[in-house]
Amino acid sequence: MRRTGPAFPALQYLYEFDLFEGASVHTPEDIRSLFQRNGLRCTRQREQVYAALDAAHTHPTAEELFQAVQGGEEGLSLATVYNALEAFIEAGIARQVPSHGPARYDADMTPHVHLSTPAGDVVDVPEDLSERLLGAIPPDAVRELEARLGVKVSRVMLQVVTQAQDSGRVHRDS
Numbered sequence: 001m002r003r004t005g006p007a008f009p010a011l012q013y014l015y016e017f018d019l020f021e022g023a024s025v026h027t028p029e030d031i032r033s034l035f036q037r038n039g040l041r042c043t044r045q046r047e048q049v050y051a052a053l054d055a056a057h058t059h060p061t062a063e064e065l066f067q068a069v070q071g072g073e074e075g076l077s078l079a080t081v082y083n084a085l086e087a088f089i090e091a092g093i094a095r096q097v098p099s100h101g102p103a104r105y106d107a108d109m110t111p112h113v114h115l116s117t118p119a120g121d122v123v124d125v126p127e128d129l130s131e132r133l134l135g136a137i138p139p140d141a142v143r144e145l146e147a148r149l150g151v152k153v154s155r156v157m158l159q160v161v162t163q164a165q166d167s168g169r170v171h172r173d174s
């Protein structure tokens with residue numbers, strides 16, 4: 001669900017509220033440049049954790065990332081993974097996704113809706129449905145919220161939570 005810019009005009013306002021960093025990241029050079037642009041100190045371990053997070057489309061937990069990176073990186077600890085994730089979130093290049101189980105993480109910062117199941121899985125809602133759901137959030141309501149509560153909205157997120165009887169296999173059709 002990565003894009004190089006606002007793919008649908010209805011969501012333009014979401015990008016306005018966001019420091020949209022839409023570049024796809026695939027190579028170590030991309031990752032270093034992404035870190036640099038976001039004021040993040042570049043270490044080999046951080047690079048590896050980010051690469052693993054970016055490659056995963058399952059919204060992995062810190063433990064899963066640790067398992068994924070551990071083999072190729074001696075001396076990596078779970079604490080290092082947590083520290084890296086915290087730094088990514090602070091720099092705005094990853095986000096934590098609420099789930100029923102342990103915290104999950106996503107390097108895809110484009111606006112999209114998450115669906116979480118009671119089993120603890122988090123999947124991306126298909127792009128067309130994400131677009132319709134997010135596009136239905138009235139921009140004037142967001143602006144009024146800012147005015148009435150005296151805040152500056154940086155991001156509007158939407159998460160769909162399914163019921164216990166739906167906890168079977170989620171069709172991943174996106």
Ligand SMILES: [Zn+2]
Pocket residue numbers: 059106108112114123124
């Ligand atoms: Zn996601």
